[in-house]
Structures are given as C-alpha cells and as structure tokens.
Amino acid sequence: MTRPYATSLYLLLTYLILALTFDQTWTCAIAGSITLIGLSFCSWSAFVHFLRRPNHPYRRIGQAIVLFWLGIVINSVLASLPDRFHPIWSDAFANVTLTLFLFLTAMTLAQLIDWSSFRQHRLLYLDGFILFGMSFVFGYVMILQDVPDFARNTVELIAMTIYSLCFMALILFSLILYTTGLSDTVRHRTLIQAIALFCVANFGYYTFLIRDQLDLAAFFLPLYPLSLFGLIRYFRCVPVSTTRKYTLSRPYLPYVSLMLLLVWISFFQVPLLVYVLSIALLFSLFLIRQYFSERLNRRLLEEYEVIQLDLAQQVKEQTSLLELRKEEYRRLFLDHPEPILQVNRTGTLQTMNPPALQHFGQQLPEYLSSQLRREVGRLEISRKLLLHEGTKTYDTTLIPVPDHEYVYVLLSDITETLEQQQWLEELGYHDALTRLPNRRYFEDFLQDRLTQIEAGSLLFIDLDGFKQVNDRYGHDAGDYVLQETANRLRLHLREHEVAARLGGDEFIVFLPRSKSETVRYTEDLINQLNQPFLFHGTAISVTPSIGIARYPEDGVTTSLLLIQADEAMYSVKQHEKNAYRFT
Incomplete structure (x- = not known):
C-alpha cells in the first residue's frame, strides 16, 4: 500500500473510532493509545534511519523525534498515577523533552534557510515574518493569554512559556522556508506539510487543553505521528545542501493573513496592549515590505525599459542588415560571371542574369528544370549539389532568400574539370x-x-x-x-x-x-x-x-x-x- 492511501486509511479509521466512542474518558484513552502506537513506530524509524548512522547530516531530527516520543510516554505514565505520586513539578520536567523536540527541529529548519540570500530576496523573508506575526497573535489570542491562569505554579508557567517560544521559533523558520520557495518540489512539499500538520495538532490540542476540554483536545493527538513521520520521510534522504530557486510565487499570503488578523483581533477579546502592538508591528512590517516592493518594481521597470531599447536597436540593426543583404543579392545576381537563376518555390524560372541568358537562352532545358523543382520546394538553408543536363555537369549552389518565395541558383559548368579529373585518375592507375x-x-x-x-x-x-x-x-x-x-x-x-x-x-x-x-x-x-x-x-x-x-x-x-x-x-x-x- 502506498503512503497516501496508508495515511488516508489511518485517519479514516482513527477518527471513525473516536467518533463512535465519543466520551470524555474513552476518547482520551483511545486517542492516547493510538498516538503512543504511532509515535513508537516513528521513534523506531528515527532510530533506524538517523541514530544508527553517526555520520548522518540530520541526526538531530532523529534525536528530536525520540525525545518527543519519550515526553509523551512520560506524560502518559504520570497521568495514570495517583495524585500523591504525580507532583506538579513532574509535569514541567516531562515537558522538557517536548520543548527540546521543538528546539532541535527549529534549529534544523533554520539550517535549511539560505540566509545569505536575504539581500537579494528581502520581500520573501519579510513575508515569512509577517505570516509569523499573524500566527503569533493567533496563538496568543487562543493559548498564550490563558497560560498564566492555566499554570499551577511558577515552574510550570516558565516551562510552558519556554515551550511556546520554541514553538513560535518553529513556526517562524517553517514560514520563511515556505515563502522562499522550498515547497516547489514534491520532496520539499513533504516537509512543509509535516510542519503544518504539527502546528495544527499543537494549536488544536493546547487550545482545548487550556480550556479544560480534554475530549476535544484528544482529537488532535493522532495528528502528531503523521507529522513526525513526514519529517522522517523528508530528512531521511534530503541532501545537506539543496539548491533552491527563490520566487515571488505567494505574494498574496501576507495580505490575506493581515485581513484575517484584523478580523480575529477585532472580534475576539484581547488586551489593549496586545492589540496596539500587533497593529503597530505588523503594519510596520507591511510598510517595510512596500518599500522594498516599490524598489523592486522600479528596478524591474528600468530593466524592462533597457530591454525595450535594446530590442528596438536590434530590430533596427537587423532591418539595416536585411536591406544590405538584399542589395548584396542584387549585385551578386547582376555582376556574377557565372550563370545565376531566380526560381520560385515550385521551380518555375523567374529571371536570369546576363551570363545565364547567354548560356541557356530564354528557356532552361526541361531536365534541368525538373531537377530544380525537386530541390527548391522545402529548401530552408543554403546547400550545394550537382545537377546534370545531357553531357553537362553543373556545380550548383541553392540560396533561399529570407522572407521571400524564391531561390537563387548559382550554376558553374564543371564538365571539363570532371573529365580532366577522371583522366588523371585513370592515368594514375x-x-x-x-x-x-x-x-x-x-x-x-x-x-x-x-x-x-x-x-x-x-x-x-x-x-x-x-x-x-x-x-x-x-x-x-x-x-x-x-x-x-x-x-x-x-x-x-x-x-x-x-x-x-x-x-x-x-x-x-x-x-x-x-x-x-x-x-x-x-x-x-x-x-x-x-x-x-x-x-x-x-x-x-x-x-x-x-x-x-x-x-x-x-x-x-x-x-x-x-x-x-x-x-x-x-x-x-x-x-x-x-x-x-x-x-
């Protein structure tokens, strides 16, 4: 079974089971079990493909996936223990492994970014920061502003804050990769899809977890194994250095994100300070973007004008050259000492130069005319051939005239030369x-x-x-x-x-x-x-x-x-x- 079908079957069966057993107790247990099984498979794949290969350039991803699996296992074990064996600080300690996963993954994504291209592609990177700003405000409205109320002590608050900052770094680097064209190929699209799926799972899970809606939060847990498996697929075979073509292929995303952000912070309750800072920072980024966009447009316009002038000059030169060529053809036709014929594409004689009139009279021999008709019909470039008329042999050059439906035929009688050559060959043998x-x-x-x-x-x-x-x-x-x-x-x-x-x-x-x-x-x-x-x-x-x-x-x-x-x-x-x- 191919991977797309396996993924679809996994999602279909998982969510069918969760929908049929929807209950605050059973939903969490079933979703957690499926997630543990999937993460165990991902952890084993990471061990095989990364940790068993000390020289693998992306061994860090294997370590991050194993840490994430370990964090989920520890959290599951702690959740099943009685309260006296489950102190508050233990949850913060267990979340260290999840935070390390986010940190290591974010650093790996930063390694994929070609930061040296920032000078040539400012708009692309600015788009990434603008999208990140929108995601940050969204995360704040949905999760971060409720973290102080959800945290049970200072240690847990610090742990959750650090976790959130690492998650924001992961989003930032993934958005920069996305806007700079990394998803242009199928393999790179796998990475973007895996990160996007992880962000959906993380946002969804913590949005409902903080609001104490565990049954709804559990619906997002089975997405974690799919996202980690996508990371394994990508980093298992991606080269250390990838050549990327940066293109402005998604210029609409920042504008769409700004519109959604304005709608979001207008209809959801946020502190005034957050509202003001969001508007100020994001619009500042847009002003900077517009500045660089205007510079880019002006440079492109100047290049376009230069190309137009250069094209006009080339057309003028080519026209002059064509007129010169016509004059050369005319002089060649009249002054050439050998016979020259002008025939159309059907092989019909149109005119002759003076030596040809003297040599052939007013009419070409029929056999010579039939040979010419066979040769000039599809003639594209000049060519040489031998034509025979009775005992005569002509060294013939056919010259098609560009943009005209006729051909010049240069004839040179080489009968005597061939006879002499044949005599010399016989004499030699x-x-x-x-x-x-x-x-x-x-x-x-x-x-x-x-x-x-x-x-x-x-x-x-x-x-x-x-x-x-x-x-x-x-x-x-x-x-x-x-x-x-x-x-x-x-x-x-x-x-x-x-x-x-x-x-x-x-x-x-x-x-x-x-x-x-x-x-x-x-x-x-x-x-x-x-x-x-x-x-x-x-x-x-x-x-x-x-x-x-x-x-x-x-x-x-x-x-x-x-x-x-x-x-x-x-x-x-x-x-x-x-x-x-x-x-």
Whole structure:
C-alpha cells in the first residue's frame, strides 16, 4: 500500500473510532493509545534511519523525534498515577523533552534557510515574518493569554512559556522556508506539510487543553505521528545542501493573513496592549515590505525599459542588415560571371542574369528544370549539389532568400574539370602506353580479390630479346611489341581476371583458376607470344619467360606472391627461356 492511501486509511479509521466512542474518558484513552502506537513506530524509524548512522547530516531530527516520543510516554505514565505520586513539578520536567523536540527541529529548519540570500530576496523573508506575526497573535489570542491562569505554579508557567517560544521559533523558520520557495518540489512539499500538520495538532490540542476540554483536545493527538513521520520521510534522504530557486510565487499570503488578523483581533477579546502592538508591528512590517516592493518594481521597470531599447536597436540593426543583404543579392545576381537563376518555390524560372541568358537562352532545358523543382520546394538553408543536363555537369549552389518565395541558383559548368579529373585518375592507375592497369592498380585489386577466392595463380612474364628489338628496330617498334603483347595477354582473360604492366618488358597476370587451368592458359599464351609481331611489314619475334606462384600455397599477400613469381621467372630466364615454371 502506498503512503497516501496508508495515511488516508489511518485517519479514516482513527477518527471513525473516536467518533463512535465519543466520551470524555474513552476518547482520551483511545486517542492516547493510538498516538503512543504511532509515535513508537516513528521513534523506531528515527532510530533506524538517523541514530544508527553517526555520520548522518540530520541526526538531530532523529534525536528530536525520540525525545518527543519519550515526553509523551512520560506524560502518559504520570497521568495514570495517583495524585500523591504525580507532583506538579513532574509535569514541567516531562515537558522538557517536548520543548527540546521543538528546539532541535527549529534549529534544523533554520539550517535549511539560505540566509545569505536575504539581500537579494528581502520581500520573501519579510513575508515569512509577517505570516509569523499573524500566527503569533493567533496563538496568543487562543493559548498564550490563558497560560498564566492555566499554570499551577511558577515552574510550570516558565516551562510552558519556554515551550511556546520554541514553538513560535518553529513556526517562524517553517514560514520563511515556505515563502522562499522550498515547497516547489514534491520532496520539499513533504516537509512543509509535516510542519503544518504539527502546528495544527499543537494549536488544536493546547487550545482545548487550556480550556479544560480534554475530549476535544484528544482529537488532535493522532495528528502528531503523521507529522513526525513526514519529517522522517523528508530528512531521511534530503541532501545537506539543496539548491533552491527563490520566487515571488505567494505574494498574496501576507495580505490575506493581515485581513484575517484584523478580523480575529477585532472580534475576539484581547488586551489593549496586545492589540496596539500587533497593529503597530505588523503594519510596520507591511510598510517595510512596500518599500522594498516599490524598489523592486522600479528596478524591474528600468530593466524592462533597457530591454525595450535594446530590442528596438536590434530590430533596427537587423532591418539595416536585411536591406544590405538584399542589395548584396542584387549585385551578386547582376555582376556574377557565372550563370545565376531566380526560381520560385515550385521551380518555375523567374529571371536570369546576363551570363545565364547567354548560356541557356530564354528557356532552361526541361531536365534541368525538373531537377530544380525537386530541390527548391522545402529548401530552408543554403546547400550545394550537382545537377546534370545531357553531357553537362553543373556545380550548383541553392540560396533561399529570407522572407521571400524564391531561390537563387548559382550554376558553374564543371564538365571539363570532371573529365580532366577522371583522366588523371585513370592515368594514375593505368599504363599510358599499353592502357593496361599499372602496378598500383594491380596491387589494390589483388589485395581485395585474395579475400574472396580459395585459390589462384600469379604469372610474372618477361619478354626475351626485347632489348635487341629496341636496338635493332628502334623504340617505336619496341612500343608496338609492348602494345601488341598487352592485347594478347587480354585475349583469353575471364571476368575478375586482370593483366597489368609492371614496367619495361615485364607484365603480370592474375588468374583465379586451378593449377591445371593455369597451365592451359600459360601454354596458349606462350603460343600467342611466339607468333611474329608485324611492324611496317617487318616480322619481329620475342619469346616469354613465365614464373608462376600459387595462392595460397606460395603466399597469401600480393607482395609475397610477386616475389615468388619473380624468382620462378628468373629461374626460367636463366636456364631455358620461352617456357614457364611454378615455384
């Protein structure tokens, strides 16, 4: 069962029992028993959560609750004793524990108040003092003025007076906490509710006790355990330092309290001195409050005027900036050397600058218009993109104009730049003479390909007698032999197989084939390269020396396979030529 339901059930059952057994004797006995049981539970909770933890920052609250329980127990025991065992001074002694409870609790509440903020939040603290003044006068009218008549001797009068002063301190600090915004959160609201419930119980109990109406006073006793349990819930987990936001969220409370106070002391009999002092002190506090309130209002008004002036200046500056921006857009539109279009949000062309008119004429190509319509509809900020029109590619910047339903489109023809870039990229990966991939491309390709296959062969090919071709027929003939060799290498390649030129008369081929299939390709290649190369009617002959490395037997990386195939080729060149050999 959650706490709100448990509290409601406790109150419902308690007051139902008290109402059904309403009698001066039974009501006091039942209310006292229920209160003792509830206070015993609170005392045990205080012992568990506070007293058993020597380093708890609010251990003082646990001590106060145990003292309150002890005071109620002592009073209950004394009330059950015959008069000869119940001297008058014993009641005053028993009330010391209750007074200590009030004192310790008041000091703890004072610890929660951020007194250093008084300079910035005078109104809030003054509201707390005004509410306290109203509560003090109320307490005096209902209780304190009857205390001298109720006290049986001087000791009891002193004890009750000290008790009342501690109770007033508790009310003062709780009201300051309340007015300074401590109840803004659910957890802090628990503290305010617990203190308020204790004040109601205390006021109600002593109001009827002093008037010797014990049956009515007993009705307030069961509220004590609820209030103490609320204190335990709050201080059990509240941090030592709490960050509070002070707000003027209850400015009406002092005015309401003043009106109630005037009604109260006007219709209830109070001594003239108390009446005069109450009116004088409370109205003095209100005058002080009005003084600080007027200062606060004047400061807020000055800040408001400064903000208005600053806002007006910002609007003026932003307007000037907007006009300047429009002028910049206009100059950009007319003077920019690249084509600029002005289109609306539907992509319809509105106007062009002179370079655009020269480039496109009076009408945009339809495909370019359709691309623009897709881009400008929901455009919020400037963006860049590429637009294509046939063989043309435009580097495009879209600039939305604030507070206008059109967009500037800056077009820059980068077709030639892209073609040159593509040519440079191809040049970086291909041999310019044979148009075969170069070593850089081959290594990148093979490194990725090796992770996708289970077996393959790398052929390292060197042309025998190529130097003599250059020496005898010239470099043009040698270039022709290299180009024709590249064509013959590509002749029987399948998909995902590649041939590349390493440099000079050295070529490499990678075949993701079995060993037997590699042998057939190599023999066909040797036959192809043994055919004469006809250059301007002259038959030129060269032969290949081929070294072969197998993946993964001879290596699992490109560099290792190249080394192994190169060694095998060198062995062929040294011993037999026009042949092939595996490593």
